Amino acid sequence: MKIENFRYDLLPLKDKLFRLALRITLHRQEAEDIVQDTLLKVWSKRHELAHVESLEAYCLTVCRNLALDRIALKDNQAERLEAHENGVCHTPDVAPTADERMEHDERMKWVARLFSQLPEKQRSVMQLRDIEGLTVAQTAAVMHISEADVKTTLCRARQTIREQFKKIENYGL
Amino acid sequence: MDYKYIEQLLERYWNAETSPQEEAMLRLFFAQSELPAHLAPFKALFDYQATQSAVSLGSDFDQRICQQIGEADTEPASGPATVAARPITWSERLRPLFNAAAIVAIIATVGAAAQYSFGGGNEATWDYNTANYVETYDNPQAALDETMEAFKIIGDGLKTATAADDTMSLNAIIKTPIE
Numbered sequence: 131m132k133i134e135n136f137r138y139d140l141l142p143l144k145d146k147l148f149r150l151a152l153r154i155t156l157h158r159q160e161a162e163d164i165v166q167d168t169l170l171k172v173w174s175k176r177h178e179l180a181h182v183e184s185l186e187a188y189c190l191t192v193c194r195n196l197a198l199d200r201i202a203l204k205d206n207q208a209e210r211l212e213a214h215e216n217g218v219c220h221t222p223d224v225a226p227t228a229d230e231r232m233e234h235d236e237r238m239k240w241v242a243r244l245f246s247q248l249p250e251k252q253r254s255v256m257q258l259r260d261i262e263g264l265t266v267a268q269t270a271a272v273m274h275i276s277e278a279d280v281k282t283t284l285c286r287a288r289q290t291i292r293e294q295f296k297k298i299e300n301y302g303l
Numbered sequence: 304m305d306y307k308y309i310e311q312l313l314e315r316y317w318n319a320e321t322s323p324q325e326e327a328m329l330r331l332f333f334a335q336s337e338l339p340a341h342l343a344p345f346k347a348l349f350d351y352q353a354t355q356s357a358v359s360l361g362s363d364f365d366q367r368i369c370q371q372i373g374e375a376d377t378e379p380a381s382g383p384a385t386v387a388a389r390p391i392t393w394s395e396r397l398r399p400l401f402n403a404a405a406i407v408a409i410i411a412t413v414g415a416a417a418q419y420s421f422g423g424g425n426e427a428t429w430d431y432n433t434a435n436y437v438e439t440y441d442n443p444q445a446a447l448d449e450t451m452e453a454f455k456i457i458g459d460g461l462k463t464a465t466a467a468d469d470t471m472s473l474n475a476i477i478k479t480p481i482e
Contacts (some may be wrong), residue, residue: 137369141368141369144364144365145358145359145360148358148359148360149355152358166367166368173372237344238347238350238354241347241351245351257355259323261352261355263323263356265323282319284319285317285318288316288317288319291348295345298344
């Protein structure tokens with residue numbers, strides 16, 4: 131894979147990288163820094179990337195590794211998790227709202243919280259598979275894990291989400 | 304309506320057995336507003352996935368990172384370099400002068416119009432009432448002679464014009480072989 135032009139080859143990947151970084155760090159500003167670092171790193175190494183098959187997968191891998199490094203640096207991750215959840219209701223509203231639209235918004239926030247509470251590996255797999263629409267093979271390549279591992283992780287994440295949905299059905303939102 | 308297919312898809316989704324295409328189909332299905340009661344709760348999950356794929360960086364990100372690239376590298380990727388000095392054409396150089404001329408012209412026009420509308424402007428009005436006409440001659444015989452002279456000049460003019468414009472002679476000229 132050859133990188134000729136920063137603007138045309140690398141820059142279009144920024145939003146995808148940003149979404150993955152945001153999914154991992156749960157922090158907008160940090161995710162933005164990570165995207166910047168990722169793009170600069172890949173750009174500076176552009177002459178050594180002849181062996182890389184998919185630039186997108188390579189960038190996503192670099193991005194994820196940088197994001198994981200950042201997470202490791204911060205020992206108190208729970209605090210930041212809460213900071214991200216500011217403004218999002220912690221316990222789902224028990225009383226059904228009259229306005230359907232608002233109820234839907236509440237549910238979306240609740241789903242966002244569900245996603246954020248998953249372990250990082252499950253979160254990343256969900257991000258790549260369910261939001262970016264990558265295949266299992268592509269996801270495995272990005273995360274440097276086996277396809278079977280991707281499937282297991284994905285299955286666990288979705289089962290967790292399904293359990294939470296069942297709870298809601300039984301006890302109400 | 305039968306939702307068996309969607310239910311099957313959903314079951315396979317939970318077990319991570321669906322392909323990206325099938326998941327896209329699920330997202331499309333749950334995007335509609337009217338859903339059966341037993342499937343409606345999952346709308347939020349698929350709607351959330353759909354909205355999340357549109358999350359993007361701020362518009363100033365491009366500029367910032369390109370500046371950084373520009374500093375670290377001198378590749379043409381950093382955009383066209385800006386040069387301080389640039390050639391100026393004559394029309395550009397004279398533009399202030401044209402502007403000044405245009406302003407003067409506008410002031411002059413507006414001024415003249417104002418002067419005309421406020422300071423009368425009744426010099427060029429025509430009086431069509433013949434009763435108000437005043438004679439401008441003293442001797443009627445001299446006036447008649449002058450008038451006849453004028454008619455004679457016009458008559459002479461008409462005569463010569465007819466001669467030159469005669470279509471018969473024109474035809475004769477055209478038919479004459481050039482030798």
